[in-house]
Amino acid sequence: MNAQQSPLLWWQKDIIYQVYPRSFQDSNADGIGDLEGIRRRVGYLRSLGINAIWLSPIYASPMADFGYDISDYTGIHPLFGNMNDFDRLIAEVHDAGMKLILDLVPNHTSDQHPWFIESRSSRDNPKRNWYLWYDARPDGSVPNNWLSAFGGSAWEWDETTQQYYYHAFLKEQPDLNWRNPEVQEAMLNVMRFWLDRGVDGFRVDVMWHMIKDQQLRDNPVNPGYLPHMPTCDQVLPVYSTDQPEVHELVQKMRQLLDTYHERMMIGEIYLPINKLVMYYGAGNNGAHLPFNFMLLSLPWDARQIAASIDEYEGALPARAWPNWVLGNHDQPRVTSRVGLQQARVAAMMLLTLRGTPTIYYGDEIGMRDVPIPFEEVQDPQGLNMPDKNLSRDPARTPMQWDNSVNAGFTTARPWLRLAADYSRINVQRQEQDPYSMLHLYKRLIKLRQQSPALYGGNYIPVHADTQALAYIRKAEDAPSFMIILNLSHRPCYFKAWQQPCKGRIILATSPELEGTQVADAVNLAGDEGIIIELEP
Template sequence: MKDQQYLWWQKGLVYQVYPRSFQDSDGDGVGDLKGIIQRLDYLKWLGITAVWVSPIYPSPMADYGYDISDYQGIHPLFGTMEDFDQLLEEVHKRDMKLILDLVPNHTSNEHPWFLESRSSRNNPKRDWYIWEDPKEDGSEPNNWLAVFGGSAWEWDEKTEQYYYHAFLKEQPDLNWRNPEVQQAMFEVMRFWLDKGVDGFRVDVMWHMIKDKQLRDNPPNPNYQPQQSTYEQVIPAYSTDQPEVHDIVAMMREVMNKYDERVLIGEIYLPIHRLVTYYGQDNQGAHLPFNFMLITLDWNARTLTSHIDEYEAAIPEGGWPNWVIGNHDKPRITSRVGQAQAKVAGMLLLTLRGTPTLYYGDELGMRDVPIPPDEVQDPQGLNMPDKNLSRDPARTPMQWDTSENAGFTSGKPWLRLPANYKRVNVEVQKEDPYSFLSFYHRLIKLRQEEPALHVGDYVPVVTDGPLLAFIREHEEKRFLIVLNLSHKPSIFSPKNISYKGKVILATESDLENNRIEGVITMGGDEGLLIQLD
């Protein structure tokens, strides 16, 4: 493939902004669109090429914006449509792209569509949602469970039927088998595409179609008491149904009418099922989100085998992608520790494919402990004994040493950590050894070197806790060697001797060193070597 055939979303990198927590411009303690605008120069400096903004639509905020009551508006908490138009303009002015969250699986129970659907059994919009009679004994239609705890069925007194909700009862699922629902959502997509947004990250894409017969989900034989109650059954019939691919193909058809827009799907599935979302002839999602760096155990053997399996499974013409953090999972620094988080950053930004970076991970931000009486997240509130709140990974961005880390002049909606005066953009920008300086240099190198952003991936066999591979493009070759343990280790590939110069390392003192043959690696060390 020649360079000019690569599109912006293949060559660049995506940065997720959780708008409540990025920057507050009006002192109410909650981030907003004007706040994001104020910080675009930072993102440009960092080397970000696309900004993905989590939901900003009108919403009762039962699930912090993932319960939408109007798909074509802006929640007053975040600003106005004029603010959005300005954000889009300012992003494009800096030669970056803007990706919006699209939540097509469910609406808020306060959405006009649901209010109509709920009003009577013969309302024209009744079939826009999934309504079912109780069983003869009055119980739920089947054993499906809600992700946020409890049954996925809610009884409606007025019309004497149950409706299905995969998440909160305030988030009824749309019936995507209904062509009217499909057309209404495609209109929503066109509304934003016509405005000029550059793509969508589609929430819970694999949930969008359910088994027509509503068969019971099988029990999960491996369920552990500390897991979410949702995991008591295997969601074999409530997610990832064959017909979902027809819906994704239709969404892609809408996107194809516009130039170079990207369709990203949120999908938590094993590799062999994940790659089916690229669709027939790559007419599905451009990027079915690959979460293996979030979900797998952090060890070299496991990751190496899965990386190679993923590379082999991607269909011809499909493009890989990688994610190490998002608003639903503990931060990478809290999962693997401070020292390994740098190694994780190097892995994310040197693997073949589009990387997605979660705000604050470039600072080494950690999950912030939130006292029980301050928990906001419904997942945490509904299962208090499970310690499953997502709040710790959603705390405000740490900008500087001033009060509230420069995030707000008011009381922040979630607390900041005690160490924010040391861990922030302002301090780290000045420190050449900081997390941020490391990320800044790594991103710059990645974007300057075609081998690192569009080059081929060549696996390298290693022993012990090391993970290694080569990225190559035309004459340039880079060897990446990562020690995924805290102990020293030796890189000694069989029957081959690599020669080159270290051009980037997690310990910058090692840079410019020449290497040949055996490399002695320190614990938590990552090397990016330009081969001769």
């Protein structure tokens, strides 16, 4: 729970904002967002107080999985523009004093990537061992029981070479063989290409998938599987993910990053806390920020969240830096998970916990999941599963900028339909409303950036019950704050028994409370959160 003593680096102090490029801003009237559109909105992000932009994939791709199936790691998909557009974007981002983080997808390529085309051409091709090719079992069945995250077996038969190849996701996304040193060097060269071009870091897709059990042992059957769960959950992926050797690969990527000035690496890792923290590496030589998705998956319950924060803080290795995420392109939006009023409380939590926060585009205006008719579903996870409700499309709809046609996102038909209420829920309208979600985010971000206790201080747990969560953020020679969050819809009553709670409310989800003096006892309305500047 102690803040580190050395000066904070940019990725520790800054706030990361995820842009899903297809849905942020269209500049050429094709209904799909692009790099030039993002460039035109850099000023908005700067005004919001954002310091670092993370882009979901923009690489050349057949788009079987909307860019997570890459056919050229050093090329830009024409939908998003070209390399000149990228260079203009990164120059503008840097001129604004901001950082740019790219998605890196090292676990798998597209089946249209030249590497895979060579690999599947014959069994003796030099790139055959760049992917995971195996014979059928003696009875002709698949090599083992591993399942694809998008449904069905993770093995695809190749008629030409009479072997199966492994794909953890779509069959159009064959997994690379990271035990092959040539694969490792090829991917490090991809990183060098973009680092030399000026990118400030990478978010590494499915980092925990990158290496698999060499013996190809069957995964155990999941005794807790229920019919409503994704089919891949029928087995526990103990041999197909999170293998011990993965940490050696992450360390090699980190070593490369460390040869550049202040570059960083985020790891996408959906694992329990005790396994997640292993990705920091021994002596912090792994990922700088293994993504902590706790707030995406936990029940919205004050006691459970408080206990999990303590577990996370207690499990962090020495000098490791925490991080927090409320939303991303794979999960339902926070407003749809907890409701509009609790989303305001969630924003206060995200921006006052210790560590680097990540904001998903549109959450700052309270965008909700948009109902996409079955016949319009585009996400392969939704298309390949019997249950269309597993589609991720509802959380990927276009950014709602204003009340003009298509919310100012495009003048053409958007690739996904917009929310029906975009004329009321948009950036332009909320910028004019001092009580809006956008204004709350701006004020929280500004307070965080100006307060050493919030961007770098210690986390001190205070209280949690069936309704309220309270904690203190404290730094030496700077004001300290107590944050009290009512995670229920009913009024709650808080009394500080062990920590003094004397001070003034300086920010609240309901601005009417601001300026109020408090002394030990606080009464909160339902869906209320407050930040108290404590008296010295």
